[in-house]
Amino acid sequence: MKLLITLFLLFGSIQFVDNNANRKVISDDNYNYTFYVSDKSKSNFENYKEYYWFKSGQIHSSFGGSSGQILHGLYNKTFRGNGVAEQGEFYFGLKNKVWKNWYENGKIKNIYNWQKGMLSGKYEEFTESGLLVVSGRYKSNKKHGRWIYYKTKDTLYYRKGEKVTDQKEVVEDNNEKEKKGFVSKTSKFFKDIFKKKSPEEKAKAKKEKEIRRQKREIEKKRKELAKKKKTSQKTSSKE
Numbered sequence: 721m722k723l724l725i726t727l728f729l730l731f732g733s734i735q736f737v738d739n740n741a742n743r744k745v746i747s748d749d750n751y752n753y754t755f756y757v758s759d760k761s762k763s764n765f766e767n768y769k770e771y772y773w774f775k776s777g778q779i780h781s782s783f784g785g786s787s788g789q790i791l792h793g794l795y796n797k798t799f800r801g802n803g804v805a806e807q808g809e810f811y812f813g814l815k816n817k818v819w820k821n822w823y824e825n826g827k828i829k830n831i832y833n834w835q836k837g838m839l840s841g842k843y844e845e846f847t848e849s850g851l852l853v854v855s856g857r858y859k860s861n862k863k864h865g866r867w868i869y870y871k872t873k874d875t876l877y878y879r880k881g882e883k884v885t886d887q888k889e890v891v892e893d894n895n896e897k898e899k900k901g902f903v904s905k906t907s908k909f910f911k912d913i914f915k916k917k918s919p920e921e922k923a924k925a926k927k928e929k930e931i932r933r934q935k936r937e938i939e940k941k942r943k944e945l946a947k948k949k950k951t952s953q954k955t956s957s958k959e
Contacts, residue, residue, distance in 0.1 A: 741793045746777055751805055753779065756793030762786070762812055769837035771813035786813060799824055811836050823848045833858070 741756040757774050765771060767784035774780070775788030790813035797806040803826055808819035814837030821829040827850045833841030839858035847853055856867030862881030869876070877884050917925065 742789075744774060746779075747800075750800060752798045752800065752802075754794075754796045754798075755779070755791055755810070756795075757789035758792035758812060759789075760812075762790055766837070769814060771837075772810060772815070773813060808834075813837075 740759040742759065743754070743756055746753050755774075765785045770781050770783050771786045772779060772781045772791045773786035773788040774791060779791070780786075780788065791810040792812050793810060795806070795808050795810055796804070799805050801824075803824060804822050805824075806819070806821050808815060809817050815832075815834040816836055817834060819832045819834060821831075823829050825848060827848055828846050829848075830843070830845045832839060832843055835841070839861045841857060843854070843856050843858055844852060845854040851870070853870050854867070855870075856863060856878075857865045859865075859880065863878040864880060865878065867876045867878060868874075
């Protein structure tokens with residue numbers, strides 16, 4: 721079991737590291753950094769996104785470009801006392817997936833969700849003692865939907881970064897997204913039903929159908945035997 725866990729951790733972590741990425745370890749007065757940089761050069765930068773890159777022993781960031789090796793893969797930042805400070809993942813210079821920050825006492829500070837350089841998804845912020853103080857969601861780098869501020873007991877609603885007074889606007893927007901998602905799933909369902917199957921898929925479907933038929937036959941016979949047994953017991957008791 722221990723061997724399986726070790727292999728899972730080893731090969732699971734490899735999935736986050738590109739074969740052309742090199743591991744770097746640096747330090748400054750306050751933190752230690754472990755991260756990966758890509759050997760591949762990147763030319764197609766998007767001007768409105770912030771890219772992180774490494775040069776001359778330091779991590780830099782700039783919008784719309786870089787002047788060094790771009791960060792790509794796992795990123796880990798620790799306090800000099802070895803307590804974790806920040807963890808996340810880069811995708812060719814862009815923050816991606818879940819990012820977490822910690823206080824020096826080990827308590828979680830905040831949790832962000834990124835999609836290739838854009839804040840998108842759930843956000844949570846905590847006090848140094850571990851209490852949740854803010855929760856909400858981002859959409860394309862902007863606050864969107866319901867945001868709860870627990871200290872002031874305020875609930876605010878945003879639509880594409882703009883605060884709205886009518887909660888109905890946000891609800892309608894979310895409902896529209898749900899409808900589109902339902903239509904997309906329904907369309908895929910019917911496409912899967914009517915798409916042309918390969919000979920292998922047909923053979924597999926035929927086999928599964930035969931197995932279901934056999935199961936029904938077995939269940940039918942089982943019920944018939946149970947019924948006969950019950951009738952026989954009744955007849956015996958009358959005699």
